[in-house]
Amino acid sequence: MASPAPRTVLITGCSSGIGLAIAVRLARDPQRRFQVIATMRDLRKKEKLEEAAGPALGRTLSIQHLDVCSDSSVAECVGSIPGGRVDVLVSNAGVGHVGPVESISVEEMKHLFDTNFFGAVRMIKAVLPDMKRRRSGHIVVISSVMGLQGIVFNDVYAASKFAVEGFCESLAVQLLQFDVFISMVEPGPVNTDFERKLLEEASRRECAGADAATVRYFRDVYLPASRDIFAALGQSPEAVAEAVARVVGAQRPAFRMQTNRLYTPLVALKYADPSGDLSVRTLHRLLFRSGSLLRLSVSALRCLTCACCRRGVTPA
């Protein structure tokens, strides 16, 4: 039987990290199932993607400009696609933010929401009418474990991902009526430029407006522990891209999918205790009661999913 025509995949934020890895993974798909439109807001950064794409460049991968914060940029990019037909949207573009809320202006918070939440909304609004008309389509949003459970000093970033989760959770029910799927991919820590940008910004920020104790907790307790977590639990962008390829290739794509098995036990705490106290107290103890406990629990988390103790331990 002739293989079906490749599906058009539009991806945002492909200049680095997870977006770049997804674009390459789908464009170099062994079963050649996808025609990838990899977009970025600054085409001067396209070299990294061009190199990683290799022979797929110009064949199953093209690179276009798209800034998810600009309505005209979104309209121009989607409008330039033949027939405006996007079979799969991967809304990946996003920025992080860490620090005491007292030292982050509301303006900065709005800018983060404009990218992380409204950026995804602009993309979904741009592709949804045609998907509904064709009664076919798949919207994949790169959310985060922080769209499920907040993490100290990531208050606004988590809020922007919670907003994405609430938006998609509401939309999913209606879209079933149109045979349009929506999937949220929720990575835990991933080793990309994301963390470096966070740490650079954190070291630049003098935390003006925050009291001395809060700044100490942020700089001397949280930042070192966060580095430990990235080092111990960080996934590769390629591993996330593989998970995205699986969800895009599924007949009946899951609505949610966490990608970092080492991190899922931490999110599970929230579902274990509806009062929320278990999560808050456990995260607090992990961070403030003793760093060694964190390192210990991180190695325990690693152990949960490694072969050495597979016997009888089946993590969530």
Ligand SMILES: NC(=O)C1=CN([C@@H]2O[C@H](COP(=O)(O)OP(=O)(O)OC[C@H]3O[C@@H](n4cnc5c(N)ncnc54)[C@H](OP(=O)(O)O)[C@@H]3O)[C@@H](O)[C@H]2O)C=CC1
């Ligand atoms: N790294 C992690 O630990 C995790 C990341 N995530 C999410 O994964 C996604 C990708 O992040 P990651 O690859 O790690 O980080 P990177 O910083 O490597 O990539 C972020 C990408 O988003 C792009 N971007 C930012 N703003 C815009 C905009 N206005 N329009 C278009 N593109 C934009 C960046 O472009 P530019 O190069 O121009 O800045 C870059 O290509 C984000 O949504 C993030 O929230 C989720 C869970 C974990």
Ligand SMILES: CC1=C(/C=C/C(C)=C/C=C/C(C)=C/C=O)C(C)(C)CCC1
């Ligand atoms: C788990 C955990 C911590 C840090 C978690 C981090 C840093 C998660 C980062 C997730 C990311 C980067 C998601 C991006 O979308 C602490 C607070 C250090 C100690 C308590 C346990």
